[in-house]
Amino acid sequence: MHLVLFIIFAGFCLAGAINLLLQTHPINSALSLIVVMSSLAVLYLLLGAEFLAIAQIIVYAGAVMVLFTFVVMLLNVGVEEKTHGSKIAKAIGFPAAVVILGVIATVVLEAQKSLGQVSLSDGITTTQNLSRVLFRDMLLPFELTSVLILIAILGAVALARKEGHS
Amino acid sequence: MFLLFSILKVVVVTVVLLTAVAYTVLLERKLVGRIQNRWGPSRVGPFGLLQPLVDGLKLFLKEDMIPTNVYKPLYLLAPLIALGCALLSIAVVPFGEPITWHGVKFFEIADLNIGLLILLGVTSISVYGIALAGWSSNNKYSLLGALRSSAQMISYELALGLSLVGVVLRTGSFSLADIVKAQSVHGIASWNVFGGGQIIAFFIYLTAAYAETNRAPFDLPEAETELTGGYHTEYSSMKFAMFFMAEYANMITVGCVATLLFLGGWTSPFGDLIPPPQNIFLHALIPILWFVAKVFFFLFLYIWVRGTLPRFRYDQLMGYGWKYLVPVAMLNIVGTSLVLAFP
Numbered sequence: 267m268h269l270v271l272f273i274i275f276a277g278f279c280l281a282g283a284i285n286l287l288l289q290t291h292p293i294n295s296a297l298s299l300i301v302v303m304s305s306l307a308v309l310y311l312l313l314g315a316e317f318l319a320i321a322q323i324i325v326y327a328g329a330v331m332v333l334f335t336f337v338v339m340l341l342n343v344g345v346e347e348k349t350h351g352s353k354i355a356k357a358i359g360f361p362a363a364v365v366i367l368g369v370i371a372t373v374v375l376e377a378q379k380s381l382g383q384v385s386l387s388d389g390i391t392t393t394q395n396l397s398r399v400l401f402r403d404m405l406l407p408f409e410l411t412s413v414l415i416l417i418a419i420l421g422a423v424a425l426a427r428k429e430g431h432s
Numbered sequence: 433m434f435l436l437f438s439i440l441k442v443v444v445v446t447v448v449l450l451t452a453v454a455y456t457v458l459l460e461r462k463l464v465g466r467i468q469n470r471w472g473p474s475r476v477g478p479f480g481l482l483q484p485l486v487d488g489l490k491l492f493l494k495e496d497m498i499p500t501n502v503y504k505p506l507y508l509l510a511p512l513i514a515l516g517c518a519l520l521s522i523a524v525v526p527f528g529e530p531i532t533w534h535g536v537k538f539f540e541i542a543d544l545n546i547g548l549l550i551l552l553g554v555t556s557i558s559v560y561g562i563a564l565a566g567w568s569s570n571n572k573y574s575l576l577g578a579l580r581s582s583a584q585m586i587s588y589e590l591a592l593g594l595s596l597v598g599v600v601l602r603t604g605s606f607s608l609a610d611i612v613k614a615q616s617v618h619g620i621a622s623w624n625v626f627g628g629g630q631i632i633a634f635f636i637y638l639t640a641a642y643a644e645t646n647r648a649p650f651d652l653p654e655a656e657t658e659l660t661g662g663y664h665t666e667y668s669s670m671k672f673a674m675f676f677m678a679e680y681a682n683m684i685t686v687g688c689v690a691t692l693l694f695l696g697g698w699t700s701p702f703g704d705l706i707p708p709p710q711n712i713f714l715h716a717l718i719p720i721l722w723f724v725a726k727v728f729f730f731l732f733l734y735i736w737v738r739g740t741l742p743r744f745r746y747d748q749l750m751g752y753g754w755k756y757l758v759p760v761a762m763l764n765i766v767g768t769s770l771v772l773a774f775p
Contacts (some may be wrong), residue, residue: 293506293567303496320549328556328588336582338566339575362634392545393606 279305291344296334303327304373312388441541442523444588453680454484460735463740467739488673496669499570500743506568511674512632514561518681521554525688526609528698528720539720540609547608548600551689552593555644559585560677562646566663577662580746581653584643587753588650592640594761595633598768600691601625612697619703625694629771634694638733641686645754646655647677648738652746691723698723 282301289295303326303423400408453471458473458480465472473480499506524547544550559582566578600606602624603614624630643650654662655656655698664675691697698719700706709715744752 282681293564297506316544317549320546320553323553324556327461328559332556332559332586333581335560335563335567336579336586339563339582340579392546394604405758410665 268312272309275305275312277306279309290345290348292338293335293348296331296338299334300331302343303331316390317393317396438541445522445541446519449519449681449684450642450677452684453677454488456680456684456731457487459677459731460738463732463735464739467618467736469622473575491669491673494669496671499666500665501570503568503570506564507666508671510561510565510568511671511678512561512649513564514558514678515674515681517554517558517561518678518685521685522681522688524550525685525692526612526697527688527723528716530609530755531716532707538716543607543609546606547595548606548611548693550733551567551685552589552596555585555592556589558678558682560762561675562663565667565675569666571666573659574663574665576654577655577665579660581663584646584650584749588640588643588757589758591636591753592644593760594641594758594765595636595657596693597761597765598630598633599628601630601765601768601772602630608697609763612692612699615696616699617703619699619705620701621695623694623701629769630663630694630764632760632764633768634690636757636764637690637694640757642734642737643749644697645682645686647679647683647734649741649744650749651743652749655743683731683734684727687734688723689726690730691726695726697726 279302282298282305286295286298286302303322307319307322307327310316310322319401461483462472462480473483476482476486498504523541524544528539528544530540530543533536561579562585563582566574566576566581570573594678599611603611605611615624617626618627621627625634642648646653653659654664659665664672667675700718700722707720
């Protein structure tokens with residue numbers, strides 16, 4: 267059951283990602299990205315991370331992507347034009363992609379040795395467990411991240427504010 | 433067996449919900465009629481009770497027009513997203529005291545640890561139905577309505593989510609069944625809205641939920657006087673009916689959630705004063721009656737508000753959401769946390 271669901275939603279995820287690149291209209295690409303993110307949420311759920319799954323839906327598929335589509339709609343962005351692409355990009359791009367894939371694969375495989383692994387039907391990590399780690403063991407990094415986000419918000423406000431207006 | 437029962441539960445709940453949607457429309461027409469000193473529908477059947485049936489038939493038989501310059505894939509997808517999200521969120525709502533019989537749980541489709549978060553997640557997804565409908569219709573009124581609606585829903589989602597934190601803090605769980613159980617001891621005195629001191633959160637939740645469902649006084653996305661019909665201007669026949677059903681299904685879900693979170697769900701307001709009935713059927717049925725009565729109260733409130741309050745102006749709407757509801761909701765969280773930390 268778990269394996270079947272994994273294959274279905276991993277398929278959705280990959281199909282969405284490929285469709286994202288192939289579509290020429292920004293709104294279709296944005297919608298494909300939503301498919302990718304929702305499928306990822308299901309994969310998290312299969313691994314027993316229920317809070318992470320729903321946070322993925324609320325934050326990424328809900329808030330972030332709504333903003334994307336909102337901007338696309340507001341600017342009324344049209345279909346993008348196809349170009350042949352530069353030769354340099356082709357010459358360097360494909361090897362670079364292969365190298366990056368290789369690096370990520372090695373890192374993940376190496377990390378598996380020290381971190382251990384989770385199988386699909388393992389127990390559920392409840393929200394209580396998660397918050398215990400987050401607010402007890404990882405409190406400092408967590409708070410630092412919040413400060414970082416706060417600084418980003420302040421920066422955005424400072425940039426958006428017109429001169430002379432208070 | 434489990435799968436069969438689950439499918440059966442889904443079918444039953446969907447049918448009941450859609451019937452409730454049809455009769456909420458009738459209730460609204462009747463009540464708004466009385467508020468405006470007229471009768472409302474009264475010709476079809478006794479007291480107009482068959483009106484929803486005939487309305488449904490009319491919408492079903494109407495010609496389904498698709499304008500020439502719409503972006504077809506999204507134009508067809510949008511009503512499905514709207515209705516799908518509206519029906520999806522009812523899946524986590526428990527209607528009565530969960531009774532397990534032969535390994536099957538009755539009175540709710542799914543009892544999840546993160547039920548409340550699922551509701552919020554579905555709310556955040558349902559923006560797409562309206563946004564895409566407006567954009568793909570290729571009509572300025574639709575687009576304006578959709579943009580207004582997206583901005584409104586994103587803004588009020590924040591206040592909505594924050595207003596629920598107090599309830600979660602008091603219960604220590606995201607499971608809707610647990611939240612109700614925590615309010616069941618002393619009847620009305622232990623409901624979150626009274627004994628729990630969450631009356632401010634209750635007010636914020638209701639206001640934000642009215643804005644989320646695009647209902648009066650926050651029905652700017654479909655303000656007839658300025659936008660003809662808003663995001664569903666170009667939709668006809670069953671596609672329009674889908675948006676219509678989604679709106680009313682969302683109203684019912686909001687009523688259910690408000691009941692569960694603030695009014696003690698299926699528990700009786702008298703608590704232990706009246707001993708629970710010995711008969712097994714009464715034991716199962718009476719909680720459902722309480723639940724339905726409370727949801728009915730919220731539906732009545734929705735219609736009452738619609739009949740009596742004027743529409744907000746758009747800048748007032750945004751100012752009210754960001755400058756009053758969000759800060760007050762945050763203060764409510766701080767206050768609730770302090771009370772819980774230093775009892």
